[in-house]
Amino acid sequence: xxxxxxxxxxxxxxxxxxxxxxxxxxxxxxxxxxxxxxxxxxxxxxxxxxxxxxxxxxxxxxxxxxxxxxxxxxxxxxxxxxxxxxxxxxxxxxxxxxxxxxxxxxxxxxxxxxxxxxxxxxxxxxxxxxxxxxxxxxxxxxxxxxxxxxxxxxxxxxxxxxxxxxxxxxxxxxxxxxxxxxxxxxxxxxxxxxxxxxxxxxxxxxxxxxxxxxxxxxxxxxxxxxxxxxxxxxxxxxxxxxxxxxxxxxxxxxxxxxxxxxxxxxxxxxxxxxxxxxxxxxxxxxxxxxxxxxxxxxxxxxxxxxxxxxxxxxxxxxxxxxxxxxxxxxxxxxxxxxxxxxxxxxxxxxxxxxxxxxxxxx
Numbered sequence: 583x584x585x586x587x588x589x590x591x592x593x594x595x596x597x598x599x600x601x602x603x604x605x606x607x608x609x610x611x612x613x614x615x616x617x618x619x620x621x622x623x624x625x626x627x628x629x630x631x632x633x634x635x636x637x638x639x640x641x642x643x644x645x646x647x648x649x650x651x652x653x654x655x656x657x658x659x660x661x662x663x664x665x666x667x668x669x670x671x672x673x674x675x676x677x678x679x680x681x682x683x684x685x686x687x688x689x690x691x692x693x694x695x696x697x698x699x700x701x702x703x704x705x706x707x708x709x710x711x712x713x714x715x716x717x718x719x720x721x722x723x724x725x726x727x728x729x730x731x732x733x734x735x736x737x738x739x740x741x742x743x744x745x746x747x748x749x750x751x752x753x754x755x756x757x758x759x760x761x762x763x764x765x766x767x768x769x770x771x772x773x774x775x776x777x778x779x780x781x782x783x784x785x786x787x788x789x790x791x792x793x794x795x796x797x798x799x800x801x802x803x804x805x806x807x808x809x810x811x812x813x814x815x816x817x818x819x820x821x822x823x824x825x826x827x828x829x830x831x832x833x834x835x836x837x838x839x840x841x842x843x844x845x846x847x848x849x850x851x852x853x854x855x856x857x858x859x860x861x862x863x864x865x866x867x868x869x870x871x872x873x874x875x876x877x878x879x880x881x882x883x884x885x886x887x888x889x890x891x892x893x894x895x896x897x898x899x900x901x902x903x904x905x906x907x908x909x910x911x912x913x914x915x916x917x918x919x920x921x922x923x924x925x926x927x928x929x930x931x932x933x934x935x936x937x938x939x940x941x942x943x944x
Contacts, residue, residue, distance in 0.1 A: 590907060591618035593639075593647045593677075595668055596659035597631045598750075600682050603850070604711065604896070605657050606635075607858045612900045614908060615655070621647050644668060648675040655907065658682060661751035662760030666691045673702045678907050680707045684769045685922040687760030689930060692923035699919065707903040707915050708922040712770040713777055714898050715847035716865055716890040717873065721832055723891055724841055725778060729875070731838030737817045738774060738832055740767040740846075741824035747793060747802070756800055757933065763820050764789070764804050764929055771818040773925050775808060779816060781924055782808035784941040787932030792823040806932045809941070832873070841888065843873035849896055859897030866893060 592615050594601050601620070609617045619639040622631040632640045641647045648656070648671055656672040658665055658681040666686045672679050673695070685708045686692050699706045712718060724730050747753040755761025785808055789801035803821035810816070828844040849865050857864050867890050875888040902916030912918070931942040 588614070588908065589616050590614055590654040590678075590904065591616055591652050592655045592657060593619040593621070593650070593653040594657045594659060595621045595644055595647065597622035597625075597629070598659065600659040601657075602634075603853050604709070605659055605680075605682075607853060608897055608900045609657070611859050611897055612904050614904045615900070618653060619647055619650065644671065648672060648677065653677060655680060661755060662687055662765060663751075663755060665760070666695065669695050669706065670698055673698045673704050673706070676702065676704065678705045678707075680709065680903055682709045683773075683922070684760050684765040684929075685919065685926065687758065687765070689923050689926040692919060692926055696919045696923065705903075705906055705912055705915055706919040707899075707906070708917045708919060709899070710770070710773045710917045710922065711849075711896045711899055712774060712847070713917065714894050714896050715774075715849070716867060716893040717831060717843045717845075717847055718774055719894060720873065720888070720890045721834060721841060721843070722778065724834075724839075724875070724888075729839055729877075730834060730836030730841060732812070733779075733814060733834060733836045735815050735817070735833075735835040736775065736778065737819070737830075737834070738771045739818075739830045740771055740820040741826070741829045742820075742822055743825050744822040745793065747795075753802075762800050763802055763822075764806075764932065767820040768804060768806065768818065768929060768932075769925060771820065772806065772808075772928050773922070775816045775818060776921065776925050776928070779808075779810060779814060781944055782810050782816065782928070784809050784943045785928055785931035785935055786941045787935040789933075789936045790821075792821055804932070804936075806928075807941075808928070839875055839877040841873060841875050845871040849893075853896075859895040864893075865895045 592609050609615045620631040621641045621644055623642050656677045656679050658668050662684050669679050751761050752766045788805045790803045791799040792803045806818045808816035832843040834841040848867050872887045872889040876883050876885045899916050906914035935942045
C-alpha cells in the first residue's frame with residue numbers, strides 16, 4: 583500500500599469526454615496525484631492526448647501501461663463493456679483502480695472484481711460523482727437535520743430533450759453490455775437513492791422508447807419505483823422527450839416539508855468550459871436556480887427559496903480516494919465497489935420487472 587505522503591502516479595485508459603472533461607482535470611487538482619500516462623489507441627489531429635499533454639507518457643495499448651512499475655493507479659474511462667476486463671487486468675498488475683460508471687454491466691462481474699481486488703490487496707473506487715452534486719448534498723442536509731420530517735416520497739429526474747440518439751456508447755451499446763439510459767443516467771439516480779435510503783424492499787421497472795424507433799428498439803426512457811419498509815416510495819425517471827425551460831430534478835415530500843429543485847448541477851458544464859475545482863465560482867449555482875422549501879406555518883403552507891449549501895465539488899471524490907490509497911484503507915474509499923454492486927442489483931431487478939410486469943423483491 584502507499585506510504586504516507588507519496589505522490590501517486592496515475593495512468594488513464596481512454597481519451598474521450600470522460601477523460602478530458604472529468605478525470606484528467608480532477609487528477610490535476612488532487613495534490614497527491616500526478617497524471618503520469620494516458621492510453622489512446624489512435625490519436626488524430628484535433629483529438630490527440632500526446633498533443634494535449636506532451637509532458638506525460640503515452641501508450642497505444644493497455645498492456646504497456648499496466649506493465650509500467652511506476653504507475654500506482656489506473657483510471658478506466660472507456661465504455662462499460664470494457665470495464666470488467668480492464669479492471670481485472672489492472673488489479674492483477676498490482677494497481678489500484680478508479681473506474682467510470684457504470685461500474686460493470688452485471689452484479690456478478692462486480693462480485694468478481696471485488697474478490698480480485700481483495701486477493702490483490704488493492705482498492706477499487708467507482709466514479710459516482712453525482713453524490714457530490716450540490717443540490718443532492720442540499721437535500722441530504724435537509725434529510726439529516728429533520729427539516730422535512732419523515733420522508734414519504736422522493737422523486738429524482740434526469741429528463742432532457744434529445745430527439746437524436748447519441749453516436750457514443752450511451753446510444754449505441756445495448757443494455758446487456760452496460761449501455762442505454764438505465765446504465766448511463768439511471769446509475770446516477772439510483773445511486774443517489776441508495777445513498778439516501780439504502781436497498782428497497784422491491785423494485786418495479788417500466789422502460790420505453792420515446793424516440794419511436796419501433797418494436798424491439800432499446801429503451802431511451804425509464805421509470806423505476808423503489809418501495810421501502812416504512813412506506814417510502816422512490817421514483818427515478820429519465821426521458822429524452824421532455825421539452826421544458828427548467829427540468830425538474832428533485833421533488834421530495836416529507837411530514838414537515840417539501841423540497842423541490844429544478845436544473846442540473848452546474849459542475850459538468852463548468853468542467854466542459856475549462857473551470858476546475860478551486861477556481862473562483864466553481865460549483866456555485868446561480869441564485870435563480872435555487873430550490874424551494876415549503877413548510878407549514880400555523881395552518882398554512884409557506885414557500886421560501888432554498889439555496890444550495892456550500893459545495894464540496896467532485897474534487898472531494900478524488901481526494902477521498904487519494905486518502906484511501908495513501909492510508910491503505912478500503913473503508914475510506916468514497917464509492918465502494920460493494921455499493922455499486924447493490925445499485926447494479928437494483929438495475930437488474932428493474933429490468934426483470936419490466937419484462938415480467940411485476941415488482942421484483944431484493
